[in-house]
Structures are given as structure tokens and as C-alpha cells.
Amino acid sequence: NAGVTQTPKFQVLKTGQSMTLQCAQDMNHNSMYWYRQDPGMGLRLIYYSASEGTTDKGEVPNGYNVSRLNKREFSLRLESAAPSQTSVYFCASSERSRSSYNEQFFGPGTRLTVL
Amino acid sequence: AQKVTQAQTEISVVEKEDVTLDCVYETRDTTYYLFWYKQPPSGELVFLIRRNSFDEQNEISGRYSWNFQKSTSSFNFTITASQVVDSAVYFCALSFFAGGTSYGKLTFGQGTILTVHP
Numbered sequence: 001n002a003g004v005t006q007t008p009k010f011q012v013l014k015t016g017q018s019m020t021l022q023c024a025q026d027m028n029h030n031s032m033y034w035y036r037q038d039p040g041m042g043l044r045l046i047y048y049s050a051s052e053g054t055t056d057k058g059e060v061p062n063g064y065n066v067s068r069l070n071k072r073e074f075s076l077r078l079e080s081a082a083p084s085q086t087s088v089y090f091c092a093s094s095e096r097s098r099s100s101y102n103e104q105f106f107g108p109g110t111r112l113t114v115l
Numbered sequence: 116a117q118k119v120t121q122a123q124t125e126i127s128v129v130e131k132e133d134v135t136l137d138c139v140y141e142t143r144d145t146t147y148y149l150f151w152y153k154q155p156p157s158g159e160l161v162f163l164i165r166r167n168s169f170d171e172q173n174e175i176s177g178r179y180s181w182n183f184q185k186s187t188s189s190f191n192f193t194i195t196a197s198q199v200v201d202s203a204v205y206f207c208a209l210s211f212f213a214g215g216t217s218y219g220k221l222t223f224g225q226g227t228i229l230t231v232h233p
Contacts, residue, residue: 043223045220058220103165
């Protein structure tokens with residue numbers, strides 16, 4: 001049981017390049033999330049997917065797109081990377097229930113640098 | 116709009132000292148959830164505790180304890196007899212229960228860096 005996995009762990013891009021961050025979970029969770037972590041700002045939600053087939057914008061969606069490929073996988077794409085997107089990116093997942101709320105489980109993170 | 120404030124940017128203590136991490140939140144929702152996560156130097160986020168807005172009971176788990184007070188919109192975290200392994204960034208977070216696609220949207224505080232010296 002690997003939990004939430006992310007690839008790659010590190011990436012350096014040049015301004016204008018594109019890339020996709022991959023995330024997979026093996027906990028059969030319905031909901032998945034992408035966050036970015038910047039110094040002094042905590043984690044901010046980029047996009048989330050409440051269930052397979054749905055995605056919604058979070059707090060900071062500009063410059064990103066997502067794909068919920070299936071129940072296990074949720075990818076984040078940077079179409080034209082900018083230095084402002086230099087950050088650590090975390091993927092998370094959680095069970096989804098109408099009667100209670102469950103904690104999110106986080107992946108190890110991807111450290112992205114855009115030059 | 117929701118907001119979580121962790122006013123303490125950094126705290127430094129010596130091993131065996133008790134330390135309290137403050138968290139103040141703002142929300143208009145009547146039903147919500149509060150969380151604490153730990154981020155050790157290795158970088159991953161580790162879930163510590165969840166509390167819903169209807170449960171103001173304080174909780175103790177080993178050396179950890181949490182004090183939730185709706186009257187002051189605070190959810191503070193205390194580590195008793197701190198250890199070097201407690202050194203980490205600690206995040207307080209808030210979510211709300213609104214059904215549908217609003218599930219699970221967490222608002223995080225800025226984090227408090229705790230350093231425990233031997």
C-alpha cells in the first residue's frame with residue numbers, strides 16, 4: 001500500500017516549457033487535490049476533483065490544468081511555465097462521505113524550479 | 116471567506132519544554148472541520164488530528180493535546196515535554212461541510228516552524 005505517489009520528485013524547467021505532474025493513490029479514495037506550497041504562505045489549493053469525472057478550481061488555478069484520468073490518477077499540467085510557478089507541489093486524496101469528513105493524505109511532493 | 120492565521124512564524128525551545136502553537140480561524144459556516152498537520156524536514160505532510168465544529172472537547176494523545184474554543188475561534192496545539200523529533204513545520208487547516216463539489220477544500224494557515232534544541 002503505497003498511499004499517494006507523485007512523479008517526478010524534482011524538476012527544473014525553463015520559462016515557457018510545459019510539463020505534467022503525475023499523482024496516483026491506491027486507497028480507493030474518491031477525492032483528489034493539488035496544492036502548492038510557497039514559503040510563508042502555507043499550502044494553497046490549485047485544483048481538486050471531488051469524484052472521478054469532475055474537477056474544480058481552487059484558490060490559485062491560473063496557469064494550470066488538471067485531468068482526473070481515472071479514480072486513481074490526477075495529473076497537473078503547466079502549459080507554459082513561469083518563474084512564479086516555482087514551488088513545491090503536493091497531491092492529496094481523501095475519502096468522500098456525506099456523513100462526515102475525512103482527513104487528506106498527502107504525497108511526498110514535487111519540487112519544481114522554473115528558470 | 117475562510118481564513119486561518121498562525122501568528123507564530125517560528126518557535127525555538129529546548130528539549131523537555133512545553134510549547135503551544137496558536138491557530139485562529141475565521142469562517143461563516145456553522146459546520147466545519149479543523150485539522151493539524153505536521154511537516155517534518157523530510158517534507159511530507161502528516162495528519163495529526165481532526166475536530167468538527169460541534170465537538171469542543173479537548174483531546175490528549177500522548178504528549179500532544181489540542182484546545183478547541185469556538186468562543187475565541189481558536190484551535191491551539193500543545194506539545195508537552197518537547198523532543199528533538201518534534202522539530203517540524205506545523206499547519207492548522209480549516210474545511211467546511213457544504214455538500215456537493217465543496218467537499219474537502221482546505222484552507223491552510225501559514226505554518227509555524229518549531230525547532231527543538233537538544
